[in-house]
Amino acid sequence: MTVRLEKVAKFFGSVRVLHELDLDVKEGEFLVLLGASGSGKTTALRMIAGLETVSSGIITIAGRDVTNVLPKNRDVAMVFQSYALYPHKTVAENIGYPLKIRRLPRPEMEARIKDVADQVQLTPYLARYPRQLSGGQRQRVALARAMVRRPKVFLMDEPLSNLDAKLRGHMRAELGHMQHALGITTIYVTHDQIEAMTLAHRVALLEGGKLQQLDTPANIYNDPANLFVAQFIGSPSMNVVRGTLDGNLFMAGGTKIMVPVMGKVAEAVLGVRPEDCALTAPEDADVNGNIYAIELIGDHTLVTVKTESDMLTVKAAKDFSAKVGNAVGVRLSKDNLYLFEAERGVRVR
């Protein structure tokens, strides 16, 4: 089912936590709300659920205006960061609770519980209590409880952040698979860009209560709308060099770089991702500097180069070898340079 937010805003007293937000989630879409803490992403999700009131604007689910509808009548299911399992109920009772409220006949209820328990591999644990389960199993109970009543929309509030790193990767894949199989519209809140990039059909990046960019993961990465998006996405994050733009020439200190855009900006920022930089001999480089740090990651090496005024991180081959302090040059891939106005962060195209 579709979910639409039209100019939805939220104030807590006089503090504005969400500026007028427009969002249009398509049927069966997996939309990720990405942002740091305090960006307003959780507030937006809770407003869709009905757990927060809306200060202004309209929310519709499946075409029906639900702005003032009670949460229980919105037919959405939510998976909480803490899983919110009822500690005094068994796994089966936890999963069956939404059905019990809807007074489903007992045989049907049991069949449905068994069905979802099979899907999330919880069948052997149905008689246990949440405290007797591992973190990953609890997570799956929460998921099963959301799935069992086949809601119009899934809402997920950082469902993986309480798991350890290894399990998180595994559950991420399962989540993606499950959503694909069920085809239920899903809105997912996270601060983890890898979750966002791997799971989402589209990512909505929020900061300071404002929507920064809403696009597919590939576009968010390759075509960031502004400096914030460019720096938020990507690990390690994008290198930035401060300088001036005059025509298609970017000048910073003594260096001049030809860039693929035209413009005249007194205070500009040049952005380039570490993988679009290469280490060369100082004489045929765009920027010169000395090696500051070398970190072997595994399949590649991250080399930090200290230039006159900035630090540049360069992704190099894993067999790269040099000494800290060596003079070195950095060449930038001309097609993958991004330019921004320094003050407002607007992209220069």
Place this chain on the structure above:
Amino acid sequence: MSIFESKKLGEMAVGTKIVVYGVLGIWTFIVLFPLYWVLITSFKLPIAVSGGPFYLPFVDFLPSLHAWSYIFFDLGNDTFRPYFNSVVVAVFSTLLVMITGSLAAYALSRFTFRPRLLTILIFILAVALVIVLVAALGVNWLIAVTVGVALAVIGAGMFRRTPSPTLGNPDILFWMISQRIFPPVVAAIPIYVMFQQVRLLDTHVALILTYTAVNLPIVVWLMYDFFVSIPKDLEESAELDGASRIRIFFEIILPLSKPGLVATSLLVLIFSWNEYLLALFLSTANAQTMPLLVAAQNATRGPQWWYMSVLIIIMIVPVILLALVLQRFIAKGLLVGAVKG
């Protein structure tokens, strides 16, 4: 100060050990001896009481069941009726106060209240008006209350848009809890008059309602802390699962605050079971409770210790049994309140 020196008994000096156990032993004696004395007195013949202290049954005196048979058979209903009254009043007032108090505490822990000072002021004025009408001008209280309610509603409507300072949840919570400071004797006479007006004096209902009100602050105070400690996620999850508020309260919140419920109920039950002053005001014959019956034993022929002892024993044994079963909850329940208050 050697007692402070070590944390484990095994490391204590022998002298310290003797002091610690000595003190605890003496206190055990102080606690148990009066109860023992009551117990043996209940088996004594009057002569064994007035003839001087006799300590050991079968050795010092011959135990007799005369007092027990008098209380249970000769007095019969005169014992059982107050006992039944006490049970009814204590149980129902405990149930009622746990429900109303928990509901209020839960609401205060979850919802934001912003009552306007102006509205409260209008309300108080209306109440004052009703009292003046009834007490000073002799208007029928039904008419007066109707007038008061009407004026309060109209007044609140008229000043709906007038700006006014508001109170918050902590103020309401404090208001409810602070009621416990008021000595019951201040309210006793008006409550007496109130029940007289509605012809409920000397009934169970009067005592149940009064005890409910008197114990309400304790319940609100202790349960509030329990509810605050329950994560909000659980309720929100239940809300999205489709549960109504009442359902969430009874199916999610109450089961999760069981330790607090048990401790608070027991405390309130004991208070109602032992209450004396208000029962003295509000009940005479029909609704007489056990504390009154015990107190009345002083009557004509001087205190009859043997009967009194039987009554005291049948009064305290059920409570002690109940408390012993539940006692580990109590300290926990009280501590939560005391620490966070």
Place this chain on the structure above:
Amino acid sequence: MEHTPLETWQTRAVDWFDRHSGRLFVLPASLLILAFSIFPLIISAWLALSRFKLGSEGYELIFVGWNNFRKLLFGSEQYHLLGTFMPTSWLGWLIVAAAIVLIGWGIRSFVTSGHVTVMGTIGRLIAFGLFAALAWLFAATIGDKGQIGSLSTTIFYVFLGVAIQFVIGAGLAFLCSLRIRGRSFFRVVFFVPLMVTPVGIAYTFRMMADMTVGPISPLWHWLGLGGFSWATNAWSARLVVVLGDSWQWIPFMFLVMLAAFESQPKDELEAAELDGASGFQIFVDITWPSVAPVAATIVLIRMIEAFKIVDLPNVLTNGGPGIASESLTLHAFMQWRALDLGASAAISYVLLFTSTIICVSFFNFVVNPARRARQ
């Protein structure tokens, strides 16, 4: 969802209830408090300013202004509420001196604290004023031929009783927290008096304190006190009331303090032990500060309840000898029985003001600072 509920009046009623559940949940409790606490309080105030008269057709209330209070504070009933005034004895002067020192210390620490506010000043004026007045009252009535009234008796019950209960309760709790064997046994046994009905305690203590046939009468005779009757001496009668009350309430202090001692931060204790602090130092620096907020709170709770004491003096001593062991509540009850409703209400208002001011002051000057120190 295939089970979309139909819009019936039931679902609409439930929805309405859900939207207003906050107010609806608070409503029953608020109504109860209004009906049984606030309204009666207002009516009592009215009664305190009136004279109640039984007439041919029911009763009559005549507004008499401050007459009831005047009679109690300055008139014919003064001996009952405030006591009989006599020239101040050396004990009286001692009390006055102690009060002056305490108030001076209070003012000094307030002025030097650097947080002098209007509300703080007003609060302290009221608190210190009442404290000074009570000290003077004690000093002026405690002398040889004097007699303290029900107000002073109540204060005596509250302060001595709560002090005894706290010291013994906390002491026992500390001993029990020393990981000794048999702790759960002591915990269960010490808990029992809390369950006993106060009326029962009153009779039990009358039996225990019987000088001729009570269990400790041989001891009295051996000490040569056989002829002494505690019930005929004002102070010993009051003391027996305090002892009975303490026997009941020490368990409460014990239980909560034991829980507090047991939940003190283990890592702080261990760190202090590693730092080489002595046992006594650890108690003073770590254990005591960590339990102080709880201690202050339960002392407050006990004070609030102790002001209401009535069953023990009524049954144990019947208020006697004379009026010596009457508490304010008992005094008010006696006046009610004598159908002097105005005086009864006035006395209960004296109790209300005294207990409220003392409890609120205690909360502001003791409980709150103790809590703040732990944050």
